[in-house]
Amino acid sequence: MSLSRRFASALAALALAASGLVLSSPAALALENGLLRVPPMGFNNWNSTQCKADFTEGMIKGIADLFVSKGLKDVGYTYVNIDDCWALPSRNSAGDLVPDPARFPHGIKSLADYVHGKGLKFGIYTSAGTKTCNKAGFPGGLGHEQQDANLFASWGVDYLKYDNCNNQGVDAQQRYKAMRDALAKSGRPIAYSICEWGQNQPWTWAAPVGNLWRTTGDISDKWSSMIGKAQANRGLAQYAGPGHWNDPDMLEVGNGGMTTAEYRTHFGLWAMMAAPLLIGSDLRKVSEDDFAILKNTDVIALDQDPLGKQATVLSANAGLVVYSKVLANGDRAVALSNETASTATISTTASATGIGAAPSYTLKDLWSKGTRTTTGTISASVPSHATVLYRVSSSGGTRYEAESATLSAGGTVDSNHAGYSGTGFANGANAVGSSVEWQVTGPATALTFGYANGTAAARPVDVSVDGTVVAAGVPFPPTGAWTTWSTVTRAVSLAAGAHTIRVTATTADGPANLDYLDLSR
Numbered sequence: 243m244s245l246s247r248r249f250a251s252a253l254a255a256l257a258l259a260a261s262g263l264v265l266s267s268p269a270a271l272a273l274e275n276g277l278l279r280v281p282p283m284g285f286n287n288w289n290s291t292q293c294k295a296d297f298t299e300g301m302i303k304g305i306a307d308l309f310v311s312k313g314l315k316d317v318g319y320t321y322v323n324i325d326d327c328w329a330l331p332s333r334n335s336a337g338d339l340v341p342d343p344a345r346f347p348h349g350i351k352s353l354a355d356y357v358h359g360k361g362l363k364f365g366i367y368t369s370a371g372t373k374t375c376n377k378a379g380f381p382g383g384l385g386h387e388q389q390d391a392n393l394f395a396s397w398g399v400d401y402l403k404y405d406n407c408n409n410q411g412v413d414a415q416q417r418y419k420a421m422r423d424a425l426a427k428s429g430r431p432i433a434y435s436i437c438e439w440g441q442n443q444p445w446t447w448a449a450p451v452g453n454l455w456r457t458t459g460d461i462s463d464k465w466s467s468m469i470g471k472a473q474a475n476r477g478l479a480q481y482a483g484p485g486h487w488n489d490p491d492m493l494e495v496g497n498g499g500m501t502t503a504e505y506r507t508h509f510g511l512w513a514m515m516a517a518p519l520l521i522g523s524d525l526r527k528v529s530e531d532d533f534a535i536l537k538n539t540d541v542i543a544l545d546q547d548p549l550g551k552q553a554t555v556l557s558a559n560a561g562l563v564v565y566s567k568v569l570a571n572g573d574r575a576v577a578l579s580n581e582t583a584s585t586a587t588i589s590t591t592a593s594a595t596g597i598g599a600a601p602s603y604t605l606k607d608l609w610s611k612g613t614r615t616t617t618g619t620i621s622a623s624v625p626s627h628a629t630v631l632y633r634v635s636s637s638g639g640t641r642y643e644a645e646s647a648t649l650s651a652g653g654t655v656d657s658n659h660a661g662y663s664g665t666g667f668a669n670g671a672n673a674v675g676s677s678v679e680w681q682v683t684g685p686a687t688a689l690t691f692g693y694a695n696g697t698a699a700a701r702p703v704d705v706s707v708d709g710t711v712v713a714a715g716v717p718f719p720p721t722g723a724w725t726t727w728s729t730v731t732r733a734v735s736l737a738a739g740a741h742t743i744r745v746t747a748t749t750a751d752g753p754a755n756l757d758y759l760d761l762s763r
């Protein structure tokens with residue numbers, strides 16, 4: 243779609259939304275460059291070198307080498323990005339930016355070629371101002387957008403971080419759109435990172451402008467800074483999605499200023515928040531412990547989940563914070579994060595994550611790799627500044643409530659006897675042949691019926707699968723009261739796919755009150 247058509251359709255969608263006729267989804271208005279459908283993973287030198295002399299071509303090539311030799315490329319790290327201080331203080335006579343020959347004696351194209359030769363991508367930096375942020379005053383892109391975008395494209399740049407310094411008070415949206423349009427015209431797909439520090443609430447306007455936008459000022463390598471970025475970013479989940487991400491700044495993992503627990507919290511929360519995972523440490527000096535954090539594939543999988551949902555905060559009480567992230571396969575990721583100075587128990591429930599009712603859930607601890615099951619409570623003792631990360635999946639199978647089943651004539655869905663799950667239970671007619679029928683999805687090896695029987699006699703049923711009786715006259719014994727619920731389980735061999743499960747009363751009493759049917763494997 244051309245730029246003008248893209249704007250026209252975006253404007254039309256906005257006008258319709260404003261008129262109240264339709265609700266346009268934010269994704270429909272996202273930047274249409276097709277890039278960063280999952281958050282970017284890679285490296286940027288700023289947090290480790292700033293403008294120091296060790297920021298050189300040799301360092302960056304070494305990082306690209308380590309991406310391969312240390313297995314970082316294999317787990318998804320792709321972008322090798324350079325930050326401020328790569329250029330000379332003046333443009334050349336043609337008005338082009340010039341790489342500093344002391345740092346980059348072979349120029350930027352040669353470096354990008356080297357990075358590409360490793361199967362990786364290359365990113366660069368400039369500012370939406372007259373100069374970049376460093377006090378040495380390197381030239382910025384304001385008023386030079388197309389020339390600079392074309393130069394970057396000619397060098398093989400794949401990613402641009404566009405900063406906010408020396409912006410001359412020009413409107414932010416105008417400045418960042420100018421570079422977006424210039425990149426689009428450069429003829430090369432270039433991921434576009436808006437580094438405006440959250441000053442003009444870019445989450446409210448930048449989805450059609452950039453692939454990610456900083457939501458905060460600069461991070462530093464200490465707990466207070468890092469957790470402050472998480473706190474500022476975590477309320478913005480609704481604005482993130484494939485191709486347009488909130489950016490709470492680059493990683494400090496490996497730079498030495500935080501404990502292992504704190505770096506795990508940093509990495510884990512960034513993954514929960516679908517934030518960019520841009521390593522900010524000099525990988526030549528990083529400890530094996532910190533490599534293990536950066537290479538934790540279970541945590542990376544949360545960040546790179548194709549659904550692209552940022553975690554939301556389920557609760558935050560005096561520094562004890564529960565985050566939940568919806569994942570593409572229906573699982574949930576839950577973070578129990580302790581921002582306080584002492585160990586504390588942090589708890590939530592499977593139900594609070596919206597995962598849906600199930601007889602039990604598997605909790606996989608993404609740091610220890612241990613698994614355990616729970617019927618609903620998700621709780622852990624969490625040391626100071628640590629974060630327990632669980633991947634939560636329905637392990638016991640799937641629950642089908644009786645209130646969503648089909649009842650034969652005379653049956654009703656009631657809720658007058660407490661203790662049922664969901665919103666009620668099936669009260670079948672008191673007659674031979676009275677039935678309750680569920681549409682379910684296999685596979686399963688057992689059927690478990692939740693029920694209550696407040697009478698003194700068992701209420702037997704025939705259980706059929708797809709019209710064939712697989713268990714005849716199964717008794718549902720008395721439970722002592724209509725408010726006392728119990729279960730009856732029968733083994734079954736249910737193949738994958740759709741099935742009909744029916745219970746049919748064989749006596750004039752009809753079936754017991756039925757609460758749910760659990761399918762389990």
Ligand code: GLA
Pocket residue numbers: 288325326374375376405437459460
């Ligand atoms: C700003 C940015 C940082 C970094 C520096 C470089 O402070 O926010 O991420 O790029 O500029 O000068």
